[in-house]
Amino acid sequence: MVQLHLGLGSFHRAHQAVYLQQLIDLGDTRWSISGANLRPDMADVLAALQSQGGAYTLETVTPEGVYSYQRIASIREVLPYQKDLAAVIARGADAATRIISFTVTEAGYYLDAKDKLDRTFSDLANDIERASNGVAGETIYGALCAILRARRAADAGPVTLLNCDNLRHNGDRFRKGLLEFIGLIGDAALLAWIEVHTSCPNAMVDRITPRPPPELRERVRQATGRDDLAPVTGESFIQWVIEDRFIAGRPAWEHVGAQLVDSVQPYEEAKIRLLNATHSCIAWAGTLIGLQFIHEGTHTPAIRKMAYDYVTDDVIPVLGSPGAPNPVDLPAYRDVVLDRFGNPAIRDTNQRVAMDGFSKIPGFIVPTIRERLARNESIDSVAMLPALFLAFLQRWHKGEVPYTYQDQSMDPVVAHAICEAADPVAAFCADRPLWGPLAGDARLVDAMRRATARVQDFVATATSA
Known part of the structure; x- marks a missing residue:
């Protein structure tokens, strides 16, 4: 067969x-x-x-x-x-x-x-x-x-x-x-x-x-x-x-x-949110400070903290809430994922992992933001991921990404317009293909502004060291 x-x-x-x-x-x-x-x-x-x-x-x-x-x-x-x-x-x-x-x-x-x-x-x-x-x-x-x-x-x-x-x-x-x-x-x-x-x-x-x-x-x-x-x-x-x-x-x-x-859903959600989204976080952040490989970013304390906080503060509470018991040991899985990303022998590139951000934001990241907001909870940690991607996109717009960025879902005209807007954060948060019903939500915009400032501080500190 x-x-x-x-x-x-x-x-x-x-x-x-x-x-x-x-x-x-x-x-x-x-x-x-x-x-x-x-x-x-x-x-x-x-x-x-x-x-x-x-x-x-x-x-x-x-x-x-x-x-x-x-x-x-x-x-x-x-x-x-x-x-x-x-x-x-x-x-x-x-x-x-x-x-x-x-x-x-x-x-x-x-x-x-x-x-x-x-x-x-x-x-x-x-x-x-x-x-x-x-x-x-x-x-x-x-x-x-x-x-x-x-x-x-x-x-x-x-x-x-x-x-x-x-x-x-x-x-x-x-x-x-x-x-x-x-x-x-x-x-x-x-x-x-x-x-x-x-x-x-x-x-x-x-x-x-x-x-x-x-x-x-x-x-x-x-x-x-x-x-x-x-x-x-x-x-x-x-x-x-x-x-x-x-x-x-x-x-x-x-x-x-x-x-x-019988159902792959709890395993799938854990993998997509704890592994795939974290992978993208490390790739975007690493690119912003001139790193080439995923393991380099994982061993950078500030980047590892972003990834750890995103999972711990925002993902585990929604996937492992008392009303939704999870067959996956989420804290242990988080730690295993970060250990795997830190493997220097793999030499996985930021270029490979950073691609397709316009499909990864809605697929990997928006569900956590949506569920946190539905519970009237903070999205400050998860907001760092799209803020990193926006900073990455602005680098791409200026021709300053040190590799060819591939994104099947991206309309380059729209992406350039976001970066050229008087208020790029607001323009980014208003994009419906990225955010769906959350597009333009004031809570999203506010969290993205705070996260964008933290990303700028991170880049300035890392590149001046």
């Missing part, structure tokens, strides 16, 4: 492929992975994987600096990129394929604050037109539309569509987007088939996986004797929590450490 995975980047190869490899190592060889990309990027990596039969080396390192190396061979097929996605569609339409999984950035779902498709994005609008004409697209919706059309035509049976990314409630929200997409192209028969023949479990994934540095290949060669053309590196920590709603079977991942649960 086959799991088709869309997105053969480092994260999938350091995470889901590892779980299946561990299962294979236990003697369960019933499943394999077929991998592909939907866009013509990573051509060198795909070629390298193809030349190695899909196998590669995973390097992991503990916070204490202990390195380990593992050969991963669970990806048995690497599909070539083709603009018409012919090979991907054929694999997805094969009855042996029981799971189609994918790793997409938050912005890659093109969802607005109400979880409706935002058709102002040209990629999405183009894919709607392509799909209406029976042509495969480049977005996750356009690709899966073509795959599922072919699967229905082949009578290949049901299939699970599995998100492997950081979008909150990812399975439910992706399903809404997919069904809306199919509705927009007017394919009623496909819509009815998807309703009956697919499931979309919510899932939470976690492992810090930086871009492979140039020296990784030599480290792997020295440690293993293999000249690996496509190695990946990551931290030793790994976690995968999945709702057990698979319509066509699944690997026995629970035998190798994955958590199969």
Whole structure:
């Protein structure tokens, strides 16, 4: 049986492929992975994987600096990129394929604050037109539309569509987007088939996986004797929590450490707010004072205090309140997260983590602000995160960010206008895509003004030392 995975980047190869490899190592060889990309990027990596039969080396390192190396061979097929996605569609339409999984950035779902498709994005609008004409697209919706059309035509049976990314409630929200997409192209028969023949479990994934540095290949060669053309590196920590709603079977991942649960929500909220938001906080703050790596910021006392206070003062009280008991030990998780971020061997860059702020603010940070305000409680600690991003954005506006900033959800015209406004804090807080119903809220604006002053003091102190 086959799991088709869309997105053969480092994260999938350091995470889901590892779980299946561990299962294979236990003697369960019933499943394999077929991998592909939907866009013509990573051509060198795909070629390298193809030349190695899909196998590669995973390097992991503990916070204490202990390195380990593992050969991963669970990806048995690497599909070539083709603009018409012919090979991907054929694999997805094969009855042996029981799971189609994918790793997409938050912005890659093109969802607005109400979880409706935002058709102002040209990629999405183009894919709607392509799909209406029976042509495969480049977005996750356009690709899966073509795959599922072919699967229905082949009578290949049901299939699970599995998100492997950081979008909150990812399975439910992706399903809404997919069904809306199919509705927009007017394919009623496909819509009815998807309703009956697919499931979309919510899932939470976690492992810090930086871009492979140039020296990784030599480290792997020295440690293993293999000249690996496509190695990946990551931290030793790994976690995968999945709702057990698979319509066509699944690997026995629970035998190798994955958590199969009824609801992923408490794990997801803890991870997104304690880990993902904190990660962004450290990346934005570190960039502002000239640091390159996440571990450098984590070991900077002022930055670590911002991250610690954000979680302790504002996140733990709303996630761990008496009325909402949490299966996650939140204070312990906070401390583990900061230890992981401080791992100097990972060398995760601020550039990688700082990206996509215009989707991370509403996705990772606004829920805590909204819940604190609903309880008439202070948001001074959590307000530091968007204040850091605003300061970061102002640097970007001036061309002073020392790397290329990537943000799929950002409208550069809007971003520049915020920075050029007479009152950038008010303009930033008035942006509805960022804040939703909180846009313009006086309590938000006041907290952001205080936080902005603290950010300015932090930068001035750090850069004058």
